[in-house]
Amino acid sequence: MDQPRLAKKPYERELHRLQAELVDMQGWVQASGARIVVIFEGRDAAGKGSTIKRVAEYLNPRVTRIVALPAPTERERGQWYFQRYVPHLPAAGEIVLMDRSWYNRAGVEHVMGYCTNVEYHRFLHQAPIFERLLVEDGIILLKYWFSVSPDEQERRFRSRAQDPMRRWKLSPNDVLSITRWEDYSRAKDTMFVHTDIPEAPWFEVPSVDKRRSRINMITHLLSRIPYGEVEPEPVEIPTRPESRGYERPPRNLENYVPDAAAGLEG
Template structure:
């Protein structure tokens, strides 16, 4: 990576790619395709913000973001992949997974949340599970977001100082700083066992989030054989003449206070004082 992508170029290309995503979604609906996109990577690697850019203009009834919480006690007794199966797409749907079944190969392995037997069973079953998905017609794409240890710590500190984003920082996230090499080894082992021809892993260098987002979205679109679907034009009818309806007096309704007007008043007063 050479440097930070300019904001102007980033915004211009992002708009183009997002328009293509809308076309791709229309093709998915028209053809009944099923798509799963997995977003994995280190903590603070920029998975969530990339998902936001991917889904920004897409129909949430068609493109669903799945970010599962910690499994319940009941889910812990199920087949490991069982709770993920419920979120797989049906015809005409796209599922974006903000983390996935690969939790077992990453945080669960490193933090000791699963046994050695459960971990090795996962490494054996994951390729089998994914081959079955692809064999059944699901298009499965797996992206690993990479970031350096220096940049990760920088983002952690930025989140910790920002009240609006502090919720993104968990105790496990902070511990990942002290377990950097453990996570690296876990990721390398995961790739060895699960980077299969039917569902390859693709790494996204996300040291610069602008570059990473553009690169990931462009690559995803290049991997889906979509075509532009001609949509039937929609005619907006002329509004009919009034039939005598009279709206009840506004004072009978509980209106939201005009907070915007209060802001304008304060702005005027502040300008006058200046």
């Protein structure tokens, strides 16, 4: 899907407005005891991480947690597949943003041969059951799939490979995904057939233009949460009391970091 690039100024203006709405939504989650899980899935380099960063930027990390699990340990590989994800589900008044999720099994694990066919098909059967249980218990579950064109994905990979600040984002599996594009496409199509359920549907986010995709995704997220305005508790800053004779120890007895910033002053 072709997307004209969203200009920077209207993007920043609307993003700031949406982030303020996210703060209001978080206040409602705390006050109401709601539980929210937002799953971010999609192609490698499709913009999931940068979108999560914008969603969480002004939110309280004690309320809104980002979950990005590493590869399972030997013990976790011997558990029920969904077991390692259950401890990260939200309690009352919490939001969980999942940077990839249990859908690893339907994507990279299946395509790269990290699971058996039996484990793969068991996942496709159990995932809708698991998600229905979550929704039935009152969790608001939102699932987003970020898509990008093969040309744009390759361009972003090459950009990351040349950028020492972002090179860590390129894993061996990421690079191999270029050679397995159609395999991942088939895996995604099959995953949607089995797990795009009324209780927890998939929502696709075209993300050739990252600015546009962030605005669209956050706008949609807010539209799916039945939040209302919650008046925050007033905060009163007390008057500082008069000194009662405290004297600070001599500064030369304490260790200070060197003033590296002094060399930047013109």
